[in-house]
Amino acid sequence: MRILDRLNDDWLLATEIHKLEARLWRRSQRDGLRVLVVTSAERGEGKSTTVAYLAAALALHPDRRILAVDLDFRAPRLNTHFGIKVPRPFGAALRGELPLAECILNTGLASLDLVLPPAEGDDPALLLRTPELARAFETFRRDYHLVLIDVPALVPVADASAVLPFADGVILMAMAGKTTRPMLTRARDICVGMDANILGLVVGNLRETGLGYGDSGYYYGYRKGTPAGDGQGESNSSG
Ligand SMILES: Nc1ncnc2c1ncn2[C@@H]1O[C@H](COP(=O)(O)OP(=O)(O)OP(=O)(O)O)[C@@H](O)[C@H]1O
Ligand SMILES: [Mg+2]
Structure with missing residues (x-):
């Protein structure tokens, strides 16, 4: 699997991802x-x-059941990381055309399953508001220890906001050299407005900026509930 090869080959990337994975697993189990x-x-x-990397790293533990769900109907990418075509897209289950179980695909890693949308065509505004989506989340909760959901960005479209009510927590991503503080603040405000539980901020691409949190480019920081806030919160690094 491409993603496992990369984790094997890039020791620094693997180190950062495993630190993130360990922290996330501990927090999710504790809370x-x-x-x-x-x-x-x-x-x-x-x-x-x-x-993709987090799900793969979490699933390297054989006693866990991990699910990664791609709910980015506009630019689905998870399948490319796992080298999987989308034989039975989640859109079909949300339209009631296929049983949900048929849309859950195994990655080849025994502990990791995937749910993938079609490459194009479905209307996310409709599908993300179906009762089938709510039922699917009930099933995911029942059958998996941890479910990671990939959604579109918060500011340009409302898809992520439609998914937030189903989540127990939100991880915000930022890209060093790209994400601006005002945009991160807008993302935070959208989450707060939806009563979402912001777990922390993951910053990528630090290698390019020379900030030095490991050549892998990952850094994981918490700022209690308020990333992009006023700087008064707790912050930690694992890098
Ligand atoms: N930690 C990182 N360091 C450097 N580059 C990265 C990192 N994470 C992702 N990238 C690169 O950034 C680009 C965008 O990554 P990715 O597709 O994961 O972003 P995304 O937020 O899912 O995008 P979209 O909003 O289109 O769904 C890709 O070229 C990817 O290789
Ligand atoms: Mg994406």
């Missing part, structure tokens, strides 16, 4: 969090990449 949404303010800030 009873099952469904986590990964989102960001704008496009191209590392959401899909992070979901």
Whole structure:
């Protein structure tokens, strides 16, 4: 699997992802969090990449059941990370055309399943508001220890806001050299407005900026509930 090859080959990337994975697993088990949404303010800030690596790293533990769900109907990318075509897209289950179980695909890693949308064509505004989506989340909660959801960016479209009510926590992504503080603040405000539980901020691309949190480019920081806030919160680094 491409993503496992990369984790094997890039020791620094693997180190950062495993630190993030360990922290997320501990927090989710301690606080009873099952469904986590990964989102960001704008496009191209590392959401899909992070979901793919985190899910793979979480699933290297054989006693866990991990699910990664691609709910980005506009630019689905998770399948490319796992080298999987989309034989039975989630859109079909949301339209009631296929049983949900048929849309849950195994990745080849025993502990990791995937749910993938079609490459194009479905209207996310309709599908993300179906009762089938609510039922699917009930099933995911019942059958998996941890569910990571990849969604579009918060500011340009409303898709992520439609998914937030199903989540126990939100991980915000930012890309060093790209994400601006005002946009991150807007993303935070959208989450707060939806009563979402912001778990922390993941910053990628630090290698390019020379900020030095490991050559892998990942850094994981908490700022209690208020990333992009006023700087008064707790902050930690694992890098
Ligand atoms: N930690 C990182 N460091 C450097 N580059 C990264 C990192 N994470 C992702 N990228 C690169 O950034 C680009 C966008 O990544 P990705 O597709 O994961 O973002 P996204 O937020 O899911 O985008 P979209 O909003 O279009 O869904 C890709 O070229 C990816 O390789
Ligand atoms: Mg994406």
